[in-house]
Amino acid sequence: MKIAVLISGGVDSAVVVHKLYSEGHDLHLFYIRIGMDKGEGDCSAEEDIEMCSLIAKKYSLPFEIVSLHEEYWQYVMSYVLQTVKSGLTPHPDMMCNKIIKFGFFEERWGKNFDKTATGHYASVREVDGKLYLATAKDPIKDQTDFLAQISYDQLSHIMFPLGNMDKSEVRDLARQVSLPNALRKDSQGICFLGKIDYSDFIARHLGEKKGPVIEIETGKKIGSHRGYWFYTIGQRKGLGLSGGPWFVVGKNIKDNVIFVSNGYDTRLQYGRIISLAEPNWISGSPFVVSNKSEEQEVSVVISFKTRHSPEFYTGMLVMSNDGNIKIVSDVDVQGIAPGQFAVIYSKDKILCYGSAMIIPNVKKRRHHHYKGKNNLETSNND
Known part of the structure; x- marks a missing residue:
């Protein structure tokens, strides 16, 4: 199979390269370069690229650096700044995956390959002939909540080779096969912001x-x-x-x-009712809608997250007859922040149905x- 592999310089994507190479696939490695704003360089990117080059050399694979700088700042960071200025809480990593990694990259380069593989901790499962985004084996590293804004078409072209591995297994394999970044620390922070502090970034643009x-x-x-x-x-x-x-x-x-x-x-920092808007159902709506016109609302038992965490909440996803949706949680949820996304899962915490933006409840507090x-x-x- 001809596969485009998105590599970052980290151990996860390097292990993806090793696994797919060992399986005999035809690989082409890509690094998406995003410079800092105002044309500033990113020293961490140079380190990442150097590590990616070593991986490509180790397996004698073609390696290409592609730039999506303008697209990133036009779409992702403008979204962040507009959301923050509106008093809401953005989710840049989710938008980066949707718009950059599986959006512009796919449209320009990934489309020429059978699949695009990444080092995300997630899985793809087929249920009744339909593909679903599914959680990874490692609950702590699971990243489905960062992927819950992608489309079905995007999901259909993605591979997640680490979905059945724990992080410890990834590290062990990297050491066993002497990957140059086997001991490199995982990156932290916002997608592509590199070493820039988030508060400093906000202050620079909004004062x-x-x-x-x-x-x-x-x-x-x-x-x-x-x-x-x-x-x-x-x-x-x-x-x-x-x-x-x-x-x-x-x-x-x-x-x-x-x-x-x-x-x-x-x-005051807890709540059980979470109002939602703009749902993105990756593989179709989780609701089973009755034909009875007198029915006022439909609901489905779900698991969900409102932030990146290995823990799930449980509750009901409810849709009223006017199409508005909300979550009614079984327990109190801390720090429900409008602008963030609630990520919706099946009740067994395996399938990720998608996500919807959290909005303030209709009731206003005086x-x-x-x-x-x-x-x-x-x-x-x-």
């Missing part, structure tokens, strides 16, 4: 604007912040407040106010302690 930090229960000002766009619902670290823990539980975008609540057990500031955007606490 800073001081505003008050208000304790929501009392209306008392207890500090100041750099600008609402630096903070997200459920955030605890980086607030600079004493006597914590303090959690961000709401934002007044119009007046640049951050609302916080004290203590791990504050009920805050009477902070005079006149009643247009408070909160998490989906119920």
